[in-house]
């Protein structure tokens with residue numbers, strides 16, 4: 001219950017956080033961390049982790065039986081308590097194929113029914129809200145509970161166990177939160193979360209000028225777990241490569257965007273540790289985690305995955321299709337047959353040598369994007385800029401077109417004709433936030449467009465960098 005209060009206060013607290021001196025930021029970060037620690041390392045979480053580890057020895061029949069039972073429970077809960085599903089037929093699910101009689105939800109449907117997708121059984125004070133921007137420009141509001149957070153964290157700890165790392169091993173995190181004010185031009189570019197033994201490093205201050213500060217800091221804290229967005233770790237690895245540095249870490253965990261093979265090799269070489277990648281999403285309806293043998297395992301306790309072709313039929317072996325998820329864990333906002341917009345295929349190259357029988361999946365790398373580089377040398381990864389879109393609800397696509405070294409245009413497509421006025425307002429907010437982030441050395445403009453700019457293969461990058469070739 002506390003987490004829902006803390007979470008809803010975060011946007012207001014950010015303004016205060018940005019104005020206080022660095023030592024106070026460490027204190028505030030640690031206070032926030034203390035709350036999360038109560039959830040992440042509670043006895044319940046550790047018990048769930050124990051159960052998950054026991055489930056790793058399940059054979060395929062046991063996995064199928066578990067999934068069938070979870071599908072039944074999820075459907076029953078959804079039809080009984082969620083207005084959106086109230087007219088779904090109450091029919092018995094005898095086999096996973098029976099699910100195919102139900103409609104597929106696309107992102108647009110979920111966006112248009114956000115409130116009707118919430119379970120009326122979970123009281124408001126237990127709901128924790130978050131937003132996700134996914135691959136498009138529109139933020140989707142999602143909700144979950146503390147109970148969900150415990151379960152979700154147990155899955156993360158399970159992957160740590162695959163890497164031979166115990167819970168609470170000290171870690172360094174390079175993800176979305178703004179831990180240092182955007183206009184700061186000198187260290188520290190980090191904040192300490194003491195209760196969790198975590199250091200949060202800013203992803204908004206990376207540049208050639210700050211590179212040695214970052215690398216020296218990492219060197220000083222080597223041997224920890226390093227976790228972050230692949231593009232951000234790749235930028236750090238490039239800095240280290242230019243200086244011929246190696247910074248040994250205990251393990252590296254990536255998530256949040258595609259990990260390209262070339263980035264993986266570079267990150268593993270620089271940080272002298274195996275990379276464990278994860279495919280997940282803020283809608284929390286599915287999870288695919290890489291094991292110590294380098295294969296991507298579906299987490300069968302987390303959600304049910306269908307991979308369907310564009311006609312809605314299951315794909316054949318080795319064939320690419322759309323991910324359609326039915327989540328088991330989030331009872332506030334159950335998503336049934338949710339087509340998230342990502343693609344992939346079943347990995348049919350035989351059982352994984354790790355011995356786990358959970359299905360193997362190969363997510364397709366679709367989100368290709370450039371890096372944005374300011375005239376003062378600062379580098380921004382796609383995920384850093386993606387954070388700016390979290391308040392946008394009327395944009396179908398939003399892209400950052402970096403056409404001159406000192407200029408970037410925010411270019412967005414409204415979700416619909418009716419929403420173009422709201423889109424025009426939101427795009428100005430995104431422009432202002434980007435201008436504040438990039439500073440005076442960069443001119444930021446904004447305009448609405450009819451269609452996004454696509455590259456070969458139909459990929460729609462978040463950042464189009466035509467000005468600087470790295």
Ligand SMILES: [Zn+2]
Nearest residue numbers: 291295352354
């Ligand atoms: Zn494996």
